[in-house]
Amino acid sequence: MASPAPGRILLIRLKGIGDVILSTHLLRALQKAYPSAELHFLTRDVCVPILQNNPRLKKIWVLPPKTAILGETFSFLSSLRKARFDWVVDLAAEPRSAWLTLATGAPLRAGYAFRFRRWAFNHPIPKNQVRKYQGEVNLDLIRALGVPSDGIDTELYFNGEREWADQLFSRDEWSEPGPRIGLNPTGTWPSKRWPVAYWRELAQRVKKEIGVRPILLGGPQDESLIKEIALGLEGIVRVIPETTLLQAAALIGKLDILIGNDGTPQHLAQALGVKSLTLCGPHWGISWVKPGDVRHRHLQHFLDCGPCDLNTCPFPTEARQGSYSQQECLTSITPEKVWKIVSEMLI
Numbered sequence: 001m002a003s004p005a006p007g008r009i010l011l012i013r014l015k016g017i018g019d020v021i022l023s024t025h026l027l028r029a030l031q032k033a034y035p036s037a038e039l040h041f042l043t044r045d046v047c048v049p050i051l052q053n054n055p056r057l058k059k060i061w062v063l064p065p066k067t068a069i070l071g072e073t074f075s076f077l078s079s080l081r082k083a084r085f086d087w088v089v090d091l092a093a094e095p096r097s098a099w100l101t102l103a104t105g106a107p108l109r110a111g112y113a114f115r116f117r118r119w120a121f122n123h124p125i126p127k128n129q130v131r132k133y134q135g136e137v138n139l140d141l142i143r144a145l146g147v148p149s150d151g152i153d154t155e156l157y158f159n160g161e162r163e164w165a166d167q168l169f170s171r172d173e174w175s176e177p178g179p180r181i182g183l184n185p186t187g188t189w190p191s192k193r194w195p196v197a198y199w200r201e202l203a204q205r206v207k208k209e210i211g212v213r214p215i216l217l218g219g220p221q222d223e224s225l226i227k228e229i230a231l232g233l234e235g236i237v238r239v240i241p242e243t244t245l246l247q248a249a250a251l252i253g254k255l256d257i258l259i260g261n262d263g264t265p266q267h268l269a270q271a272l273g274v275k276s277l278t279l280c281g282p283h284w285g286i287s288w289v290k291p292g293d294v295r296h297r298h299l300q301h302f303l304d305c306g307p308c309d310l311n312t313c314p315f316p317t318e319a320r321q322g323s324y325s326q327q328e329c330l331t332s333i334t335p336e337k338v339w340k341i342v343s344e345m346l347i
Contacts, residue, residue: 183259198333260276
């Protein structure tokens, strides 16, 4: 184990929400290795709810927005440096997080030794090129510092949100017998989103086969998508009410299974031990779905062009000779295939 023992440790992960969830087990490992150390986390405001009730954290640092005035940014950097961290671990080694790591002036600054960012670290760590679960990738950083792993179970803490979810499901319009099935059609990038027509077909199949109304999940930014899927399906689907992030997480925690695109809700389900089936298109499923846990599965259709990790599919809407059609990696995952796996998982 590294010596001397650090008294104050800062983890940096600026985005996104799912990536922060997949960092929470590092806090547990660090606390176990250094029980007297103060643990801090630097992120963006949108990710704060994931960390705000975590008893392992001394402080959450919130990065000023890019629109912040220069004085506010300098004040933040000054405070960060005055905190006198012993260790700073940059979990992503992005350009901005690398600058922040350097600005702390910490005696030990660690991060993956990417070509144009390694200058920020006095403890650059070569990244293993074997593709694996992102939670393990994050653990590799602190393992390189001599910190033993404490497993890959991620953590989420609540403050009254579970009671809110209990009350929701106690209402007549939300209380019905049978398994609670969530549908997550959201996705940051177009290439991650299973087709609307497929979600509509799956919702109708769930209602027909087992007599329950699946729950459509989405945030304010997904309103038009949710409306498009739910159009004409009154009595067949339920739509999640307006919630905070932690309320949505608490609702997910009450489900029997969550079916969805790769994204935040799937990581919430995995953190809460709720069965999940993740539909993966251009992004590697093995990177984002917890391995070795039968409660969590993913479906992926491999083409010779992927998984490409592209956020926008380059292929045309209609297939041309010798070429693929747009999002064929996702459209090849049919509702029938999804339902077959879901019905097995519900047993």
